Amino acid sequence: MSASIRNSEPVLTVSNMSVVLGNKEILDDVNFELHSGEFSGLIGPNGSGKTTLLRAILGFHRLAEGSILFEGSAEFARRRSIGYVPQKIQLDPDIPVRARDLVELGLDGQRLGIRLPSKERRRQVDEMLRAVNAEAFADQRIGELSGGQQQRILIAHALIRRPRLLLLDEPLANLDIRSVAEVVTLLNQLAHEQQIAILLSAHDINPLMGAMDRLVYLANGHAASGPVSEVIDGAVLSNLYGYHVDVIRVHGRILITTGPGDEYFEPGRDCATSETSNSP
């Protein structure tokens, strides 16, 4: 599952990208590529600019410098076909919309007028619901679903137009451990089976350790990217978090330890604060 197939042109190429919001430089000289069929993590502490980076890719922020090429083109209009699952969506239980209705709106929600029932559309929606294992709760109101179930529906909503790139902003936040594992496994599987490039942002690297093909990490506005094996490195991670981090590999598992005895340790950060193991 490591980075392997690299014979095709990248789906997304970010070069020397800088983004300034207000007077603050949020991103400075960011470079990375995303490829079809790869599941990439966008890792960084809270406030490191992950959301800004994703929104810049979508075309919501103007670049101060650099360029973003999507499918080889710099055109804004093409980026309409990028799938996106935003951060912290609150779905009210009173909204009279079933899970399948939301997925269906992913197909044609931007169109004017009302539509007639269609077997073909129904088939597409059912197929998408099956792909994210959401058939069991397809007819419930979206607001009544659990966090993990809502994430799966939002993923289906974003994927039904068959994007070649899917961006997800902190989809694992506020999920229980089991749902985190389910969503990560699902995304990994979708990336490989449907040949989609997926970029998922997270402040905690641990739940993604076994699943990521590549990772882009952000700290202090700068980014570094590469295969997981290269990036998961004591010096690199120390640079990322701003305090000392050790990476230990034991029997094919990766232990990331941050010791409170370290003079650079900053208490109160919610990322990588404990000893954790993950099988690849």
Next chain:
Amino acid sequence: MKTLLTFIFEPGFFSSQPVLTALFVSGVAAIVSAVVGIFTVIRGQAFAGHSLADVSSAGGSASYLLGVNPLLGFLGMAILGAGGMELVGVERARGRDLATGVVFGAGLGLAALFLYLDVTTTSTSGTTIAVLFGSMFAIPSRTEFLVVIIGSATLIILIALYRPLLLSSINPEIAAVQGIRVRLVGLVQMLVLGSAVALSAISVGAILSTALLIGPAATALRLAKRPNLAIWLAALIGLGAAWLGILLAYDSADWIPGHNLPVSFLIVMLVFLTYVIASLISGRGRGIASAKIATPIRSGRS
């Protein structure tokens, strides 16, 4: 059978021009308000809706001074208020609440001035009651024509924008990613809200128009699981309450000799009763209990 019918529909009900006008105007107002109300409730704009109603009362009261049809007065001020609220700031829910409150206060102040001038300078003594609480059996002539125009324009806009409006009401960000111009859709929703409020204001009065806007929609949202069903159900509840209210008001002359119960009161009470009944029916299946029931259902895969 015939006697039962004449018992329900008192003689003269269907031949009275004011009654027919009331049935028509309130019917259109109830349907439009209920449909707009669904989106208003989903978007959490109930307060904005009520504020627009109060702001529109300034236009309604001014129309008596200017000698124009009060519906145009209600509509003009409601549209101005809607535009004002959009302009002052709607980026965040909190900002929207404050903007709404500011516009709302200014509008009611104007209404106070115009109502004072109405009462002191013209001979129309019942203006205050008519503007604030409606005068369904004394709707000015040629109002029906305006009602047809405003009502059908509003419904056509809603049908055209149905999907973008629904999606941006669920979540503005996923709507924006799909290429929907969320700010523009929001502005149109406010304008449509303004015209629904104006139609209701001419029927049940500016103050009570909130009942037709929010009541049927809130009831339908408790019962229906799908957006199009919720819209149909809300329209049906609104129309039922409006027509039954008019019938009861007409018949009520027999209950208390010489006095008709106010139509607006009856309609609003019927809307309220429907909501209470729907809440009792749906109470077991929804709310806290269902949130707990809904979560354990998972797919077989892990």
